[in-house]
Amino acid sequence: MRVRFAPSPTGALHIGGARTALYNWLLARGGGGTLVLRIEDTDRERSTPENVEQILDALRWLGLDWDEGPSFQSERAGRHAEALEQLLASGHAYHSNATAEDVKAYKQLHGDNRGFRGQAESDGAVRLRVPDQGETVVADVIRGETRFRHEHIDDPVIARADGSVLYNFAVAVDDLDAGITHVVRGEDHLSNTPKQLLVFEALGAQPPLYAHLPLLHGPDGRKLSKRHGAASVQELRAAGYLPEAVDNYIALLGAGFSSDEEFFSLGELAQRFRLERVSKNPAVFDEQKLRHLNGRHLRELGLDELTRRLEQFTRREGLRGAVEISAEKIQTLADFWPLAGFLFDGPAEDEAAFQRTICKDDGIELLGASREALAAAAEPFSVPDVEAALRGVVDARGAKPGKVFQPVRVAIAGTTVSPGIFESVALLGRLEALRRIDSALSHASQICA
């Protein structure tokens, strides 16, 4: 089995493209196949080296490697010209100067479902000659047979007047030469497939098998774009998602893996992936579910690896202790710093939280009591020591735990949300914890009414 991923470098790798790449990779890795990477850059205006690098970078980040390539369609002009000559010589293609207006006029005359047929001329663009009789059947692995009657298909332009070839021709020649056995791509190519099949036939070659994947839509049911949500792999990465989770999630979009389990590694996905089982209907990208999966993958990483990734993501060091007490509370890498940053950068400033906890009821008094308890807490001031000290305050005062702990939390973190209070205080250390509480106490004496 030889499969290919053939993006056109007209922008960042979109999540739909990422899924196409992933499915091809899964196919190759799951069954000892070969994955060929080809850059379809025949659109000279929109293809840039920066875009190519961006796509390669996204692929690597996702953990999708390839066996051959990247090759560039633009570098195969010689071979394309040769194949074009072959079709011209055999009468399967002809020169024509017919314009879009000519095509329109033809349809006005013959009916708007009648495919355009041109007259052979001595120069001009090159059109493929589509037979009037019969039909071309696309035997799609996912969709079954789709029939296209030849009389409905226009003679497609396959090369410009300057000899440069167009997509539907180049793609067929390239797939043929690369020995591709399975073409797996988005459903937007389904209507183009009969034209490509006709090129194979004209060349006297055996076409590959095709599988057209359902498209991915945004939350509003419309085509996914930059307007709604993170649509590119780079954006997902910047938003703190793990490649493991993105792979897992996009694999799930459109593939019926299993009805009772949805948490998979790349390897497991490769083992389970079945092209025939891919769904036929378009799917909506749901960031909520990605977040959920990301949280699971995050915890699956283990503390060492998670720390490594968080240090890379935040560009900070010495995060291990903070990661340890925050791991179960975050779903993305981006969630970490807002939750645990106070451990390094000092308490956040949240006056509302301060008012709500420390200024309210006997918050100041309880905070003072906690301060004394922590000052007297046993060495080594580890989590159990801190817990014993603070629970001692709860017991002595007969207060509800939250009434004691929340003021301490606000004093050291600045906010009402943080990792466990005992863990946080122990990690800060006695000196720093007392310093922050003292500072909160003096602040309270000034602002609490």
Add this chain to the structure above:
RNA sequence: GCCGCUAUCGUCUAGGGGACUAGGACGCCGCCCUCUCACGGCGGUAACCCGGGUUCGAAUCCCGGUAGCGGUACCA
């Protein structure tokens, strides 16, 4: 307009004529756990697009409608 594709909870899906009182996951709601937020556990909410057939029996098969999407470039 024309040529195609698709149609199960809000979302992703399971379902291949009787096992469907339609299963799972995310979300949402409630409860438990609990120092906040999470994690985890338990329970709940919620769907077969519509209309005709075929059949003893249809979410499943066929036809039509409707809707969504794609293609319709000398783009890919």
